[in-house]
Amino acid sequence: MLPAAPDYRSGSLASVLPAVARSLGSSRYATVPGLGLGPADRAVVVLVDGLGYEQLVRRSGHAPFLRANLDSTLRLDSGFPSTTATSMGSFGTGTPPGQHGLVGYEVLDPERDLVFNELSWENGPDPFRWQPTSTVFQEVLLDGVEVTRVGPGFFDGSGLTNAALRGGRFRAASSMADRVSAAVDAVKASPHALVYLYWGELDKVGHVHGPASWEWVDELESVDRHLSSLATRVPAGTAIHVTADHGMVDVPFAHRVDLAGEPDLLTGVRHVAGEPRAAQLYLSPGTTPAEVVQRWQDRLADRAWLGTRDEMVDAGWFGAVRPEVRDRIGDVLAIMLDDGAVVDTARMRPELLRLRGLHGSVTDEERGIPFVTVAARTV
The missing domain is CATH 3.30.1360.180 (Gyrase A; domain 2)
Structure with missing residues (x-):
């Protein structure tokens, strides 16, 4: 038997950016579920690829910054399937997979009777036609919020980025330290800003070594240190939110x-x-x-x-x-x-x-994702 389906209305990854937009005062998201967020002038949303809620709780002793915020951390649902391409669609548009249309790692393009990979987008269709819904980034720009997306340079203009995460400007940065610095610079540059920061290293380690490996724990410690650095460097009035796209299981x-x-x-x-x-x-x-x-x-x-x-x-x-x-x-x-x-x-x-390490299915280990919020600093 399958467990219960995701609650896409208020308890999933699709709720994150609309709730953050609401906290920033966006009129377009004034009536969405707020996930308990207070108002903020600026926000940094960090998506740590592969950081499952169950794995975080189990290994929280290795992540003191995240552990300090664990009591207020929400457990959200990645949605189905629990895979990066689908989750990015839900995250970026604030809608469920049946609406944004990114319904798997590999999917069929019915018009061409061709299977393509929605992560690499090799031989994929026009991403703007495949996913025509406006993203949350595009919508909040219309409310005067400055949007900056920070990640590896090869993401800029990729098929998945254009389909799911378009809107605002893109800042390329390779290392995690450089990405933190780029995010801090972006949030300091505007009194009303939304900065999105992507980290994919934990997911890569989990795939290669498994989510129960010491290598995964080492990478979690690194992520936690950089998140702590980010929190100490952003200006007053900035909230930090940390979430993920899916968890992972070890598959012998x-x-x-x-x-x-x-x-x-x-x-x-x-x-x-x-x-x-x-x-x-x-x-x-x-x-x-x-x-x-x-x-x-x-x-x-x-x-x-x-x-x-x-x-x-x-x-x-x-x-x-x-x-x-x-x-x-x-x-x-x-x-x-x-x-x-x-x-x-x-x-x-x-x-x-x-x-x-693999994911995509409906188990708690794969679907459960954290939503960690560090309230906006006042000084």
Whole structure:
């Protein structure tokens, strides 16, 4: 059985930027849930890729700055699937996946019958057409809030950035120390500012070594030190908010089902996309979802939940779904409930097959994300 679907109205990553915009006095977000935020002149929103709530609580002894704010930290839901591309869409637009349309790591472009990667955007469609909704950054600019986005230079103008995070100016900075300095400079430059700061290092370490590794803990300590530095350097009237796009689970290699050796599972399946922990299957003409669901369920048993697009949409896993987004979602979804995954050694790159930490599914470890707020300084 699947757990309850995300509450996209007030308890998910999609709530973060609208609530921050409201705290900055944006008239466009005056009626959204405020997540308990007080008013601020300026705000820095830090998204730490891969910082799951469960992992943070478990390892909070290694993160004194975050631990000091843990009692007031909210546990939000990343949404589904719990993957970066989808989460960035929810974060940037303040809407659920069924509205912004970034519904997976790999998804089908129905117009071209082509699967593309929404993270790299290689061979992807026009990002402005694929995701036409205004972002929160674009909206608050109209209220006179100065918006600056800080991250690695290759993000500037990328397909995912243009689809999910457009608006304001972009400041490229490589190291975490440089990103903190760029964020501080940006927030000092305007009396009414929203600065977005992205950190991806923790996610990379978690994928390679696993979220329970000492390497992950070392990286968390580094993140915590830089967050503490940021908090001491921003001017008065600046609130700092820290959140994440998803958590992560450790997936032993012995617990992975390889489609390259399971030809029966591919019978009637035109495309396999999604994530190793939340596969989305697009079926061949004449194949019914029920027969694929039964075949996959027999193979995976209680390790996974198998269901149809209609079931997932009706249960609210994608929020309200625009008509043009519906066919981007797989006809059948295979959602892992244990510490397993579905991979394909005939199709996936070796470096992806070697990753230990994975995400995308519906477990607490993957969906739970923190929302940490450091109240605006008065002096």
